Amino acid sequence: MTKLDYLTETPSQTAGPYVHIGLAPGAAGFDIYRQELGWDIAGPNAAGERIRVEGRVMDGTGSPIKDVLLEAWQANAAGVYAHPEGGGDVEEGFRGWGRVITDFATGEWGFDTVKPGATAGRNGSVQAPHITLWIVARGINIGLNTRLYFSDETEANANDPVINTIEWERRRQTLIAQRSKEDGKVVYRFDINIQGQDETVFFDV
Amino acid sequence: MSTPANTPAEYYQRDRKQHPPAFTPTYKTSVTRSPQYSLISLEQTVGEISGPRFGHNDIDPIDNDLIKNYTHGGDPIGERIIVHGRVLDENARPVPNTLVEIWQANAGGRYRHKKDTYLAPIDPNFGGCGRTTTDENGGYFFRTVKPGAYPWRNMVNDWRPAHIHVSVFGASFSQRLITQLYFEGDPLIAKCPIVQTIPDADAIDRVTAKLDMNATIPLDTIAYRFDIVLRGRRSTMFENRLEGN
Numbered sequence: 311m312t313k314l315d316y317l318t319e320t321p322s323q324t325a326g327p328y329v330h331i332g333l334a335p336g337a338a339g340f341d342i343y344r345q346e347l348g349w350d351i352a353g354p355n356a357a358g359e360r361i362r363v364e365g366r367v368m369d370g371t372g373s374p375i376k377d378v379l380l381e382a383w384q385a386n387a388a389g390v391y392a393h394p395e396g397g398g399d400v401e402e403g404f405r406g407w408g409r410v411i412t413d414f415a416t417g418e419w420g421f422d423t424v425k426p427g428a429t430a431g432r433n434g435s436v437q438a439p440h441i442t443l444w445i446v447a448r449g450i451n452i453g454l455n456t457r458l459y460f461s462d463e464t465e466a467n468a469n470d471p472v473i474n475t476i477e478w479e480r481r482r483q484t485l486i487a488q489r490s491k492e493d494g495k496v497v498y499r500f501d502i503n504i505q506g507q508d509e510t511v512f513f514d515v
Numbered sequence: 516m517s518t519p520a521n522t523p524a525e526y527y528q529r530d531r532k533q534h535p536p537a538f539t540p541t542y543k544t545s546v547t548r549s550p551q552y553s554l555i556s557l558e559q560t561v562g563e564i565s566g567p568r569f570g571h572n573d574i575d576p577i578d579n580d581l582i583k584n585y586t587h588g589g590d591p592i593g594e595r596i597i598v599h600g601r602v603l604d605e606n607a608r609p610v611p612n613t614l615v616e617i618w619q620a621n622a623g624g625r626y627r628h629k630k631d632t633y634l635a636p637i638d639p640n641f642g643g644c645g646r647t648t649t650d651e652n653g654g655y656f657f658r659t660v661k662p663g664a665y666p667w668r669n670m671v672n673d674w675r676p677a678h679i680h681v682s683v684f685g686a687s688f689s690q691r692l693i694t695q696l697y698f699e700g701d702p703l704i705a706k707c708p709i710v711q712t713i714p715d716a717d718a719i720d721r722v723t724a725k726l727d728m729n730a731t732i733p734l735d736t737i738a739y740r741f742d743i744v745l746r747g748r749r750s751t752m753f754e755n756r757l758e759g760n
């Protein structure tokens with residue numbers, strides 16, 4: 311029997327404890343590149359509300375994981391991704407991609423960006439504003455995908471086709487970042503639980 | 516809001532049998548860092564078929580040369596190697612202009628990282644990271660030194676085989692992949708709990724770089740070839756529902 315001539319995806323391996331050396335060497339304590347990538351998600355010209363997103367990533371014992379690397383991927387305030395198939399043009403300097411690591415002592419991570427707009431879903435549907443997050447760390451064998459939605463988008467969230475595929479309504483709450491104001495700044499809190507009773511919903515994309 | 520006329524063509528479903536499961540108790544750290552609920556299957560939308568793009572303003576030509584990119588007056592100690600290959604998708608098409616980043620221990624098995632306390636010395640001329648973008652044929656190239664094996668806290672006497680960590684983007688965020696490259700013939704591969712999280716022997720072979728004598732520089736640098744395959748994408752799109760239905 312002849313086989314189809316597709317190739318097979320290269321297997322994943324954990325990013326390990328020293329992921330910072332490769333992807334955020336400044337955080338590992340040395341200066342090597344002219345610039346590190348992913349620290350400025352939205353750029354200076356992006357329209358929309360400036361926000362900060364903060365959180366921690368907990369393991370199955372409820373302890374913060376202190377060697378996580380997160381990447382974010384999002385649309386701009388008009389719901390357009392910086393990509394040829396992203397739905398249009400974005401502002402100069404808007405990439406929509408970010409990379410952060412957790413603090414070695416506390417496990418806190420955070421990034422500044424603009425709040426994304428609604429995006430097109432499948433078959434003509436509309437998706438609530440959200441940021442895709444990708445999480446790697448020592449002990450995580452293949453990167454975990456999740457989505458961060460916004461607590462002040464109650465109606466859009468209620469109609470979001472992805473949130474609504476989650477059968478367990480209680481688990482939908484794990485995808486909602488909580489909005490607050492700190493010193494006049496809009497902050498969304500998004501704690502991620504890798505495992506356990508309040509385990510965050512992760513997606514097979 | 517972006518309003519593409521149709522639902523975008525999707526990337527092929529990831530074959531999870533080719534990847535390590537989340538829960539692999541012989542790799543102890545995975546025990547409390549593995550989701551227990553099933554992943555929720557997500558039908559791809561514009562956010563899944565798009566991803567960040569990188570250009571020449573982002574990186575410098577020296578960044579792919581680990582022998583020179585952290586020199587403090589000399590070259591790093593160790594076996595000089597070339598690591599090269601192509602980034603392809605599952606349709607065997609090259610993935611051009613995509614960012615490839617690597618990191619590794621030095622020739623003694625020590626990382627330049629505050630959390631690495633292994634007694635092998637730091638090499639003053641070796642940073643241990645590099646990055647490049649693939650050319651129009653998906654080709655990439657790094658020059659470095661061969662990393663050393665190192666012990667790690669798992670079982671009392673576990674050793675990592677020599678390896679280079681590799682991060683690749685592809686054209687969409689759903690192709691995002693981090694893996695590790697091992698070296699053909701290393702007897703520690705069969706003993707490593709992290710390598711052995713991969714359930715399939717053929718799959719382990721696909722993260723093992725092959726000695727490539729044709730790519731060596733005689734009397735200078737030996738070479739290993741490592742091709743990377745990212746998820747493929749449908750070439751045609753099937754809409755089984757019209758918009759609004």
Ligand SMILES: [Fe+3]
Pocket residue numbers: 326328620675678680
């Ligand atoms: Fe390593």
